[in-house]
Amino acid sequence: MRETPIPARKRVMKNRPLADSDKTPTIKEVAKRARTSIATVSYVLNNKDRYLRPELRERVLLAAEELGYVKNAMASSLKGQRRGILAVLVPQFGNNFFTRICVEVEAIAQRAGFVVTICNSDENPAQERSILDRLLAQRIDGCILSPALSRSETAILLERHQVPCIILERTLDAATPDFDFVGHDNFQSGYLATRKLIEAGHRRIAFIGWDSPIPNIHDRKNGYLAAMGDCGLTPSDGWLHLDELTVEGGRRAAERLPFSEITALVIAHHHEMAKGTLLTLQERGISWPRDLSLVLIGTPEWHDLLRPSLACIQRPEEEMGRAAATLLLKKLHDPRHREPRSILPVTFLEGGSIRSIS
């Protein structure tokens, strides 16, 4: 921890201090103002089922109101209450796919009375680790983790510290004990994309994907290969390219495609990479679906704005977010709660980027 130490907030006199005091009031001051004990205040504010004279209850509530009392969550959590914080740790904050998931998680967590800490490991295991230390220090109630690597120390540490944890989208390798998991069907997305092109009469289909360290990402490629195989097709050399998940990576992969041989292309990642590929196609004057039929895995904002629009494989981001959040909440109620790995299906979204050549 080489960070600059930051002193605790100083208590400076302000124009409009809180109530009479200059600091945010504690249960003790509420008790004083209500002329009762702190225990009573605690009972009232937590709505415990201890019987109290309604009049007293009222007095406490009023005092709290007047002082602008806000319970100190860390003091309660020291006494074994929940912290009220859930964490989501994702590898690509800027990626729509994860953003959509986070939005849902946040919404559900909010309704359950939590705040959500969203952290970005930026595909960097070291950073993931250092974030984890902070999350553990915060004693978060639970975590949704989409790991940067398949051999994730992070997940193991969460388990070790008994923090309920859901693994999101990316699978850990076999050495890692099995965690609760919510993801989408990568294999099916590759399979379905390819299948739709085959159904439109294509035989010479290329594939551009991410050269990822995460094993189940490669299921998209496997889905592509399987769909080809099921129809007796074999990709030639140079039809399949894996590269970085960046605009540049998408460009490089596109540059390498043998356009004279192929009639169709599966673009397996919608983020920056797909953008690079499409820009390259545009710049080289290769238009879809005339020169090349396309299916994209993922639904970027622009999928239906491009002309012709893109045929896409839609992943259930919202549903994934809800599933992960709901499962996590269940585990908070009962840490032993387990559910089978939930691998959500994808759907095909029609678009104008497939030319039928049957």
Add this chain to the structure above:
Amino acid sequence: MRETPIPARKRVMKNRPLADSDKTPTIKEVAKRARTSIATVSYVLNNKDRYLRPELRERVLLAAEELGYVKNAMASSLKGQRRGILAVLVPQFGNNFFTRICVEVEAIAQRAGFVVTICNSDENPAQERSILDRLLAQRIDGCILSPALSRSETAILLERHQVPCIILERTLDAATPDFDFVGHDNFQSGYLATRKLIEAGHRRIAFIGWDSPIPNIHDRKNGYLAAMGDCGLTPSDGWLHLDELTVEGGRRAAERLPFSEITALVIAHHHEMAKGTLLTLQERGISWPRDLSLVLIGTPEWHDLLRPSLACIQRPEEEMGRAAATLLLKKLHDPRHREPRSILPVTFLEGGSIRSIS
């Protein structure tokens, strides 16, 4: 608070318990293992400049390491240490504009040793309020707030509870004391967009924008009007439409445009609304820049993927995020620190959507 109470995490025996115990170890256990006092452990772990025998120091470090000790941030913060949590409260989590800002804030906060809680008020003041209560309960160290309404109770409460706070992008009304502020120049974005169209020879320029409750959003419209005025132009009735910030709103506004009269259009919001407008143009066979020249305020992912590409006003999201985060960190060090409102300039991004009719 009608949320279901959730019990604190139960302590269940696990396959691989933490060290010898079944719970995450405390400073006390580290002290025991290092055969010293908790005070010494605290001094060592916080690297305070109390002199200790190197051997003792080593022993403590080793014990902590072996036990997998992680400091409990809430216990320390009870003793007046900083909390380690910053909050960002935005009104539209799904909007790229805010996402890009959040990414930067998160990155900077991370480097300073904080975790970031990102909350979405969804343009809903009541929700904003209930989130605020939770953030106050967490005793967050600081907050970056982009309020859902211009008369923001939220900001006032933060001030009242002496939480350092930066207002982001949206201005509060005059009744609210002046807060530290980071935003972009809405007026200039409207002005520049319009100006560029005028320079290309356009005179009959329409404007589509958001019918927002936030005052400074309307500066975009004012910029448009000023640019027109400066060139002796007056928008006719029906050239200016404000509507909801949704795909539907963008469609409705577009439907109302008098296409036979106008030659150019400023689309003042890049989010869903712009998408609605563009979809409507496409569906009605109005192509840019042939039938209509376009300038868009904002740079959605797709601005350079569309053909022709869109001319845009680029807002400095990354810079805004960095500015807000940096300013907030400064205020943590010195709560009295003030800086003049920082209103960052926008830039024009060339695109193929402007036809020169000079």
Add this chain to the structure above:
DNA sequence: CTGAAAGCGCTAACAT
């Protein structure tokens, strides 16, 4: 040089 102990604000068992 190091340790004991007083609290930070809260909850809940244990008095009364």
Add this chain to the structure above:
DNA sequence: ATGTTAGCGCTTTCAG
């Protein structure tokens, strides 16, 4: 029906 009090895990003053 309500109040007293013992901690939760930590930091820091004060005493050895």
